[in-house]
Structure formats: structure tokens, C-alpha cells
Amino acid sequence: MKKLLISTALVLSVAGAAQAETVGVSMALFDDNFLTVLRNGMIDQAKAMDGVDIQVEDAQNDVAKQLDQINNFVASGVDAIIVNPVDTSATEAMTNAASAAGVPLVFVNREPINVDALPDNQAFVASDERESGTLETKEVCRLLAEKGKDPAKIYVMMGELSNQAAVQRTKDIHDVMASGDCGVTLEVIDEQTANWSRDEAQDLMTNWLSTGAPFDALISNNDEMAIGAIQAMKAAGLSMEEVIVGGVDATQDALAAMGAGDLDVTVFQDAAGQGGGALDAALKLAKGEEVAQKVYIPFQLVTPDTREQYLAKN
Numbered sequence: 001m002k003k004l005l006i007s008t009a010l011v012l013s014v015a016g017a018a019q020a021e022t023v024g025v026s027m028a029l030f031d032d033n034f035l036t037v038l039r040n041g042m043i044d045q046a047k048a049m050d051g052v053d054i055q056v057e058d059a060q061n062d063v064a065k066q067l068d069q070i071n072n073f074v075a076s077g078v079d080a081i082i083v084n085p086v087d088t089s090a091t092e093a094m095t096n097a098a099s100a101a102g103v104p105l106v107f108v109n110r111e112p113i114n115v116d117a118l119p120d121n122q123a124f125v126a127s128d129e130r131e132s133g134t135l136e137t138k139e140v141c142r143l144l145a146e147k148g149k150d151p152a153k154i155y156v157m158m159g160e161l162s163n164q165a166a167v168q169r170t171k172d173i174h175d176v177m178a179s180g181d182c183g184v185t186l187e188v189i190d191e192q193t194a195n196w197s198r199d200e201a202q203d204l205m206t207n208w209l210s211t212g213a214p215f216d217a218l219i220s221n222n223d224e225m226a227i228g229a230i231q232a233m234k235a236a237g238l239s240m241e242e243v244i245v246g247g248v249d250a251t252q253d254a255l256a257a258m259g260a261g262d263l264d265v266t267v268f269q270d271a272a273g274q275g276g277g278a279l280d281a282a283l284k285l286a287k288g289e290e291v292a293q294k295v296y297i298p299f300q301l302v303t304p305d306t307r308e309q310y311l312a313k314n
Contacts, residue, residue: 023282024073025056025082026066028110032196033224033251034271035084037314038109041275042082052283063090070097070105080104080282088164089113095122104285108278109271111164115294121285123293125278129165131299132267133172133221136246139265139301140217141182143244150184152216155208156191157201157229159221166193169221169248189213194225201228209236216244223247223254223266230262250302250310258307268300271314 023046027039039056046054055078059066063086073081074097081098083105085091091112098105104121115124144152156173159166170191177186190208194201201224208215209232220226226247233243246265247254257263274297281291302310 020051020053021080021283021286022053022055022078023080023082023279023286024069024076024078025054025084026059026069026073027056027084028059028066028086029061030058033253034222034249034269034314035109037251037271038084038275041272042279044272045276045279052279054279059086061086063087067093067097070094074098074101074103078103079286080106082106082108082278082282084108085110085112087162089162095119098122104282106278106282106285109165109274111168113164118293123281123285123291123295125274125281125295126297127269127274127299128296129168130172132165132248132269133169133219134176135267135299135301136169136248136265137173137176137219138181139303140219140244140246141176141184141186143264144186144217145183147216147244149216151187152184153187153189153214154217154219155189155205155215155229157204157218157220157225158191158193159196159225161193163196166196166221173219186217189215194228196222196224198224198228198231201225202232203228205229205232206236209233209238218243218245220245220247223249223251223257223263226263226266227253227257230257234262249314250300251314252311255302255307255311255314258302258304261304264304266302268302268310268313270297273297 046052057069066086088110092114099119107124109126158170176182194204218229226245240262244264248267250266250268254266284291
């Protein structure tokens with residue numbers, strides 16, 4: 001009888017070892033250049049690993065749809081969940097749903113509002129947004145000083161106002177202005193949201209241009225909006241040599257715009273690194289291993305001089 005029990009335990013052990021770890025992933029939206037790189041980073045890493053299955057869903061920028069996806073992942077018995085939140089102020093319900101079911105959860109890229117109150121089997125993987133807008137703004141300041149623009153008049157384009165990254169990156173701009181680290185005086189003519197969108201940014205910049213107000217720089221919360229603004233400026237006949245434009249993410253389109261002399265500053269956010277880090281954290285939590293509740297992937301300033309180092313990254 002003892003031999004039978006040992007044999008049965010061995011079979012169960014081998015079967016458990018062979019069973020794949022399944023991770024459910026809910027992305028805020030698929031139709032975003034940066035998030036596509038992040039998503040593909042997770043998918044590629046999972047493909048390279050033995051015994052890891054990954055199921056990725058598109059929340060289509062719908063909070064209710066995203067919560068449904070999380071509940072469906074729980075019901076299907078996934079080993080862990082990764083969430084790129086649609087609305088960072090709506091993450092408590094997601095935490096509660098996963099926690100009640102005992103399923104590990106990792107938030108990625110966008111900081112949840114409850115980041116400082118996550119349970120032990122939940123974590124957050126991203127880059128520290130206090131670096132992003134700060135690096136961008138200080139470089140814009142340096143370039144304005146080189147041009148002798150003091151004071152300098154600027155426009156600020158914000159991402160989705162429900163998104164922590166947009167709030168923090170905009171705060172970074174004002175923090176640099178207040179700190180005295182800029183080197184020139186920045187005067188904000190206007191700041192409005194273009195919701196991370198190239199098309200909305202093009203429309204917003206067109207409206208700003210129609211006022212006829214002179215300006216020296218645009219500081220954008222991301223590259224997509226910076227590119228949309230550049231398109232509007234070029235359509236209006238502005239010389240891009242006369243305006244400093246900054247963004248964040250160092251997407252391929254942004255690096256192409258920098259190569260063309262249109263974008264002056266961007267900040268590399270390691271999308272693939274965040275995706276891979278989130279998957280790694282989720283798998284460790286699923287195995288009961290300890291994971292730091294905040295895992296930060298550093299931002300890096302990108303200028304025309306360093307642009308080529310980033311061409312194969314995002």
C-alpha cells in the first residue's frame with residue numbers, strides 16, 4: 001500500500017510539474033504604439049519559456065470591460081493576472097476581485113491608485129514617472145537656454161486626466177519650473193489634454209495656432225501627442241528649427257521624427273522591459289515567491305546625439 005501511495009504521489013508531482021502556468025493579461029487598449037511594444041514583450045518572453053501560457057485581452061479603454069476580463073480570468077482558473085489599467089483611479093475593485101479569489105495580480109505601466117495598499121500577492125511594475133517629465137523638461141530648458149529664450153513661452157499637452165502618468169508628468173513640468181533648475185523662466189500659455197492621441201493633439205495644436213500667440217516650446221506627456229502637434233505645426237508652415245518639442249516613450253515613430261529634425265527630446269521608457277518584468281513578477285507570485293511590490297525600470301533621456309542607441313528598442 002505504501003508503494004502505491006508513493007507511486008501515486010510521484011505521478012501527481014510529475015503531472016504538476018508538466019502543467020503550464022497560465023497568466024491572464026488585460027491591456028487598457030491594443031491601439032497604442034507603446035502598449036503594443038509592452039504587450040509583445042510579454043508575449044515574446046512567454047513564448048521563450050517552457051510551461052507558460054499567456055492569454056491577452058483588449059479592454060478597449062473600457063473600465064467595466066476590464067473588470068469583467070479580470071473576473072473571467074479568475075473564473076477560468078488562471079495562475080496569475082497582469083493588468084495595464086484603463087483608469088488608474090479604478091484599480092481597487094480589480095485588486096479586490098483578485099484578492100478575494102487568491103489569485104496573484106500585477107499592475108503594469110500605469111500606477112494604480114492603491115499602489116501603497118496592495119496585498120502581499122500583488123505588485124506594480126513600471127518606470128518611476130517622477131523621472132520622465134523631469135528629464136524631458138530639464139532638457140527642453142537646456143535647449144531654450146541655448147537659444148537665448150528667457151523667458152520662454154510654452155504649451156503643455158497632457159495625456160488622459162484619469163491616468164496617473166499624465167498627472168505626474170505634468171506635475172514634473174511644474175516642479176522643474178518651481179525648483180529653479182530650469183535655467184530659464186517658463187511661462188505656460190495653456191495646457192490641455194489630448195488623451196495620448198496623435199489625432200487629438202493635431203487638432204489641439206491647430207486650435208492653439210489659430211490664436212496667433214507666439215510660443216517657443218511644446219512639452220508633451222507622450223510622443224504620440226508630440227508627433228500630432230508637429231504635424232499641425234508643419235501644416236501651418238512653422239519652421240521646426242524655431243520650436244522645441246519634447247515627448248516621452250522613445251517610440252520608433254518618435255525616433256524617426258527626431259531623425260528628421262522635428263522632435264528635439266524624448267525619454268526612453270522600456271516597454272518590453274516592463275512587460276517582461278510584469279510577467280516575471282506574476283510567475284514568481286504564482287509560485288508563492290516574494291516579489292518587491294514596486295519594481296521600477298529606469299527612464300533614459302534620448303537626444304539626437306543618443307538616438308541611434310534606441311532604434312532597436314521600442
